[in-house]
Amino acid sequence: MKAVAPGTVIFHRHRGYGVITHVNLLTGWISARFGNEARTLDLNLSSDEVQHADGEPILFRRAPPDRMPHARLMAVVRELHSAGYQKLYLYSWPKPSGLHWRWHLFTGQRNWMQRSWREGWYGSGAEYNNNPVMGWGDTPGATTEELIHALAKFDPQGLAQALGRDEDHTAWFAATCEALLPGYMYSLNVERPPGGGLIDAPPVPVVAVRAGLPAYTGPEIGWPPGWAGLWTRSHVMPARRINLTGEPELR
Template sequence: MKPIAPGTVIFHRHRGYGVITAVNLMTGWISARFGNEMRTLDLNLSTDEVQHADGEAILFRRTPPDPMPHARLMAMVRELHKAGYQRLYLYSWPKPSGLHWRWHLFTGPRNWMERPWREGWYGSGAEYNCNPVMGWGDAPGETTEELASTLAQFDPTGLAQALGRDEDHAAWFDMVCEALLPDYTFSLGWDKQDGRIPEALPVIPVRRGVPEYSGPALPWPPGWTKLLGSAHLASTTATVLPKPAKSSKDKPDTVK
């Protein structure tokens, strides 16, 4: 399915060609401007027979786009591991509803509690649902190879810090990707109100209509069992994204 994002050109049989100005991937509602009209028109992709500019139907109800990018991020990290960037890590804590989730890429030492934050290397559902990009200059719908290339161009200094070997984590991550992609992702966050921390890695589908995961139980990352007693790691609410950085990406990392 082609990407649906602000700037996508569409066709409506009663309005003609238009451009999407706003989108919500959770509900399927979009705002679009047609011709020289000043006001935007609200449309629902499930019922209003909106098409792409080339005539391809947008079957939002049958094949909705992924409301979270975690599977795409996993595939990109996996490829970068194969290229020698094994010190690149994905801290992922989505929610089953798809409404509240976070992701964070970091490099260097594998320290889950004190992860370095770099501009463009983290995101949230509130942003992605309205504009399905990662935030490092990528375009909607980029392939795994394109995402990796765009990240390297956006922050070569940051990606260079991922060069190196972490074979234990790379092997674990490859095993998890093999079991979960392309329909599922994992979560490293856990709310106390959900009960005890499970023995196996929590698995969550990345889109609606995907059956519950029935594959083998997956282990937590290497060294994670030593941290399971930490409230900081056990609770998704304890991890908060930093405020947007005012400085350029070339300045030193700030550690949370």
């Protein structure tokens, strides 16, 4: 299915040609403006017979687009690994509400719990649902190659930090992509069972990235290299120290 995003020209049998102003990939509802009308019209992509400008029907229920960007990011990371950027890692985990999923690309040292944050290298499924781009200047529906070029143009210095070899992680990631793509993503979140402790090395949780897909029934996904011993404590980022003196701290 073609990209459905703000700016997409559509055709409605009663209103004629219009432009999408807002889209929610989670629900399938859009807002569109037609002609000189001041107000937008809310439409459902599954039942209101909305078409692309060239007449192709938008079959949201039968061929829904990805609700989360993680599978697209996995394809990007796999290609960059093949090109020698093996010190590139993708962390995925849900928001506390469980409604949306976060993603974080990081480079350099492989340290999952102490990973460095770099502006533009992390995002949320909540943002993606309303405007399906990564924020690098890419466009909705961009191919894996186009996403790689967009990322390289957005932050060449950051991507340069991913150059190097990490063969065991690259092998794990390639096998994971082979098992999950294009319809599923992995989560590196570990939930503590109610009233119990963390289970040592449980299977990696797998989640579908689009509506209508059955539950994942493929082979179990193991944890990436470097996770040994991380199941015994909470997986949270350390809080930044607060300096109330105004004096620079020595490191």
